[in-house]
Amino acid sequence: MEPVLLKRIDIPGMAEIETAVANGAYANLGKGLGMKPADLLELVKASGLRGRGGAGFPTGAKWGFAAGDPKTPRYLVCNADESEPGTFKDRPILERDPHLLLEAMILSGHAIGAEYGYIYIRGEYADAYRILAKAVEQAYEKGFLGNDIQGSGTRFECVVHRGAGAYICGEETALLESIEGRRGQPRNKPPFPANVGLFGKPTVINNVETLANVPFIVERGAEWFKSMGTEKAAGPKLFCVSGRVNKPGVYELAMGTPLRTLIKDVCGGVPGAKRIKAVIPGGVSAAFLGPEDLDVKLDFESVAAAGSMFGSGGVIVLDEDDCIVSATLNIMRFFKHESCGKCTPCREGTYWLYNALHRIEEGGGRPEDLALLLDIADNISGKSCCPLADGAISCVVSSVKKFRAEYERHIREGGCSFAAREAGAAKA
Template identity: 55%
Template sequence: MEKILLKNLGNPDAHKIDHYVKGGGYKALDAALKLQPDNIIQMVKDSGLRGRGGAGFSTGLKWSFIPKDPAIPKYLCCNADEGEPGTFKDRGIMDWDPHLLIEGMLIASRAFGAARSYVYIRGEFVFGAKRIQAAIDEAYAKGFLGKNIMGTGFNHDMYVHRGFGAYICGEETALLESIEGYRAQPRKKPPFPALAGLYGKPTVINNVETLSCIPAIIERGPKWFSSMGPEKSPGPKIYGVSGHVKRPGLYELPMGTTIRDLIFNHCGGMRSDKSLKAVIPGGVSAPMLTAKDLDTPMDFDSLAAKGTMLGSGAVIVMDESTCIVKMSYIINRFFSHESCGKCTPCRDGTPWITKALRRLENGEGRPGDTGLLESLCTNIFGRTFCPLGDGAVMALRGALKNFREEFLYHERHKRCAV
């Protein structure tokens, strides 16, 4: 398949603007500037593009919620806080093709009338932040950013905002709090950011991969985009594969590629040719699947039908030597560490889960610990302010559903069955 998002992965010159323009870059912006803004929104709606950050909401529809009044300032925030464990896809775009993202952001901003945008990039991505900043500087110098872009009267300023180590900033309202200089704790919704977002103004928050799909949709048309992959979740998708496979890495494939095809064809199969025990299809919040689910197409709806989710497209593969109790401990330790502290079920519940899992993993499990975990899941799920607590529960429930015996073995025998 022709690559759209990762065509420049590993190309040492592709991040420079001359290279990008030579390859047809900023032509989509030129075309978009000649369209009525509402037509751009309609094209993105027609393409069927759904948000690649995890929620899978229609991108065009999200843009259409922004009020049309030109007197109200509007913002675009690019969510580049990539923090879901297992996820490293947005880095593949930002490090190697920063202008693709910038062009996508400019077209989006034109569509709903944002004069200012921020790229919210996680603090650890120093290389990526420098790449994006350098590309922004180049775009200003060439007249693609700033005043009167390409002579059309469209003005736009773009800035990099660096995070500094908080997973919760990937939650869109926490991200806004963080840009405003507060502790990144999620806001109450409604009002949704489309009406009251950054600085109380209408704001769209889109993921890096989502925005990077936009130039191709404008250039080649919505039909071309929607013809790729399943009807209800079309387009190219970056799958980031890690863990026990021969060739981990980023793979841009049509949405709906099966897990089996991804692991055994593209990634060369299992490392050391051991058998597959479990696979997490969309970052650690997504419930794990097992070998019987390998023929599931990896798109929003097919994975939801299996009780899990596409999430960020981060595929974590575990072979037969993996202890699921230990992995569950590692996953939940992460969630308790990253809980922002705002609401009680998450703030107190996730460390409680972690403590019980640590006991089980260290051979100090108490009778009833497995049942305790199940009861904690019930008392956290659906009762937290934002999806972080739900993510912790979904991960653990997936493990308990498929590997309950392993938890009980740890509880009874004070050691691992693997």
């Protein structure tokens, strides 16, 4: 597949508007803003574009809910709070092709009738924030943002809003709370943001990568977009691979590319030709897959059928020398830290799971701890108001199921015997 989203990423200076325009940025504004909003919305619906932030919700349908709500003003919010461990796919766009995102937001705003856009970027991405803020300034100077964009009569204002360190703000309603100046605690749904979102108004929240597809759909059409990927998951997808592979990085491939192809062919396989023990296919909220699952196609339905989640496209590979208990403990420490504290099952449960896992890893595990882990997980599942809690238990449930013997060995032998841990370093 020829690169789409990353096709300009290696051109130096793309953050500067002159260079960006010379290389095709904003080239689709004329065509897109010339369309009736309803037609543009239909085009995106017809393309089959689905959300790239993790949930895979059809973008056009989401837009339709907000566009159909008569309350004004409507808002478009770009979720650039990239924080799911193993996920680093939006960062190249934010840092190295920011005008692509701005063009995408202008077009998307036109489709849903939103004149105001906010880009919520995680606080740690300080470089990306500076780059984006400058890009916005330049876009105003050149008339790509503001009252009457390039004489089209369309208005779009854009503000870059910087977070301050909280994973939960990637959850869309927590993100809205955060913009409004509160702790990032998710809202109960319904009402959904499409109707009661930012400042109580109809709001669409889309991930950076999701939006970045829009200018190309405008340029080349829905049929072209659907020619890539699978029947239910069209288009290109950014995968970010880390852990035990020879060539970690961000890769743009068609939806539905097999996991084995990604790891072996694209990323050059596992260093030292070691055996793969486990793969997290879509950020640490996704359940572990085992070596028997490597033929799974990377799209929403196929990964779900294999018992995990397509998620964000953040693939983490563990090899035979990596300890699954240690990895699960690491993930649970993350969730314990990032639980916002609103819902009891998540707040208490991630802490309890962490304690039990810590005990097993450190040698104090008891035979009944495995049943305890699953029982706590069961009491968290489906009982919190946002998806963080269910994401947090995936690693526990899947690792106890697939690698039970490894847990039992920890308990029997009084701790972890993996060499990497002894050395205090994973890289030999």
